[in-house]
Amino acid sequence: MRAADALAWIDEELAELEARTLRRELRGIESATNNLVNLSSNDYLALASDPRVVEAACRAARDSGWGAGAAPLVSGWRREHAALTHDLAEFEGTEAAMLFPSGFAANVGVISALVGQGDAVVLDRLAHASLVAGARLSGATVRVFAHNDYAQLEDLLKKQRSRFRRVLVATEGLFSMDGDLAPLGEIADLCERFDAMLLVDEAHATGVLGPDGRGASSELGVCERVSIRVGTLSKALGSLGGFAVGERRTIDWIMNRAPTFLFSTSLPPAVVAAATAALAIVKSEPERRARVLDLAAELRRGVSIIGNDVGPIVPLVVGAASRAVRESAMLATWGFLVPAIRPPTVPRNSSRLRISVSAAHSAGEIMKLVNALNEVRGGRGSDQ
Numbered sequence: 482m483r484a485a486d487a488l489a490w491i492d493e494e495l496a497e498l499e500a501r502t503l504r505r506e507l508r509g510i511e512s513a514t515n516n517l518v519n520l521s522s523n524d525y526l527a528l529a530s531d532p533r534v535v536e537a538a539c540r541a542a543r544d545s546g547w548g549a550g551a552a553p554l555v556s557g558w559r560r561e562h563a564a565l566t567h568d569l570a571e572f573e574g575t576e577a578a579m580l581f582p583s584g585f586a587a588n589v590g591v592i593s594a595l596v597g598q599g600d601a602v603v604l605d606r607l608a609h610a611s612l613v614a615g616a617r618l619s620g621a622t623v624r625v626f627a628h629n630d631y632a633q634l635e636d637l638l639k640k641q642r643s644r645f646r647r648v649l650v651a652t653e654g655l656f657s658m659d660g661d662l663a664p665l666g667e668i669a670d671l672c673e674r675f676d677a678m679l680l681v682d683e684a685h686a687t688g689v690l691g692p693d694g695r696g697a698s699s700e701l702g703v704c705e706r707v708s709i710r711v712g713t714l715s716k717a718l719g720s721l722g723g724f725a726v727g728e729r730r731t732i733d734w735i736m737n738r739a740p741t742f743l744f745s746t747s748l749p750p751a752v753v754a755a756a757t758a759a760l761a762i763v764k765s766e767p768e769r770r771a772r773v774l775d776l777a778a779e780l781r782r783g784v785s786i787i788g789n790d791v792g793p794i795v796p797l798v799v800g801a802a803s804r805a806v807r808e809s810a811m812l813a814t815w816g817f818l819v820p821a822i823r824p825p826t827v828p829r830n831s832s833r834l835r836i837s838v839s840a841a842h843s844a845g846e847i848m849k850l851v852n853a854l855n856e857v858r859g860g861r862g863s864d865q
């Protein structure tokens with residue numbers, strides 16, 4: 482007799498996902514992008530393949546070896562890590578900076594260091610999975626407000642603030658799947674009024690938004706009012722890793738308490754050196770971010786998106802997952818790699834085409850993309 486197959490449920494679950502067009506699979510980008518214009522990357526400033534970034538990584542690997550070998554507080558902290566945190570703090574205009582293995586790990590670590598049982602984390606409904614994971618791991622009570630609805634946030638704080646010891650409000654600065662900005666000025670007002678800490682996740686905005694490229698907080702003029710800003714080295718900075726910036730005392734505390742910092746291996750020196758080189762380019766070549774923003778504005782005009790969204794992410798909500806997949810496949814025949822984003826990445830019935838513009842695109846490519854989108858989608862803008 483065959484032993485019971487304790488994993489048999491997985492076959493059924495996967496078949497179910499397949500039937501709902503929700504099964505996800507890896508595909509080699511080399512074959513997928515054969516001759517396709519890639520509009521699916523977070524490498525907004527085209528720094529991941531910049532020769533200066535690549536060379537910085539090679540040099541650090543030759544000088545310091547590949548792996549860091551241990552967690553930062555054990556023996557995994559090298560001159561490359563010290564140089565990057567120094568440059569990040571300077572770039573962000575903060576007292577201190579720290580690194581994490583990824584942006585995901587940064588959010589999880591920061592939140593679980595700042596709050597615990599008896600506290601509350603208040604999240605925007607569309608906040609990234611890593612903010613949700615951090616909130617859950619922290620043991621704090623989790624509350625949610627409707628997307629960018631600061632009136633609802635105010636209501637929630639009014640009614641519930643007194644029940645908790647500490648409160649942390651957490652939001653993305655520039656939303657990853659919707660491409661819109663959080664109303665950070667209003668949210669900062671509320672945090673000050675109700676004695677709450679404010680975390681802003683700048684994953685998609687670092688290097689791209691704000692006069693200095695610091696991100697959404699600087700675009701909206703609230704850097705000084707945000708308790709802790711979290712970012713990633715993995716998007717516009719073209720490398721891998723996460724970071725947090727803030728006051729010295731805050732960073733010191735997080736280093737002493739964040740499990741994803743304390744109990745995870747330090748980033749390879751070469752990965753860190755690549756990010757340092759990319760950050761220097763962000764500072765010295767502001768024309769890169771200007772170009773991305775211009776191209777994205779061009780695209781929005783072309784598909785008749787009105788409003789004041791800024792930033793490189795242009796989502797076109799289509800609703801059903803099957804339709805997003807179909808339209809994405811049609812765009813591939815036009816020569817464009819535009820991903821269909823489906824649940825669980827976005828809420829049900831809000832599947833979308835998500836276009837990421839980068840500094841590597843040309844105005845001609847964006848024009849052709851607009852034509853393709855208008856053909857495939859019959860001139861519709863976003864259904865949102």
Ligand SMILES: *Cc1c(COP(=O)(O)O)cnc(C)c1O
Pocket residue numbers: 583584585586588609611653657682684685713714715721722723
């Ligand atoms: C991508 C992303 C992260 C995670 O960053 P990684 O460095 O890729 O782990 C966190 N928050 C938001 C909003 C993101 O889009």
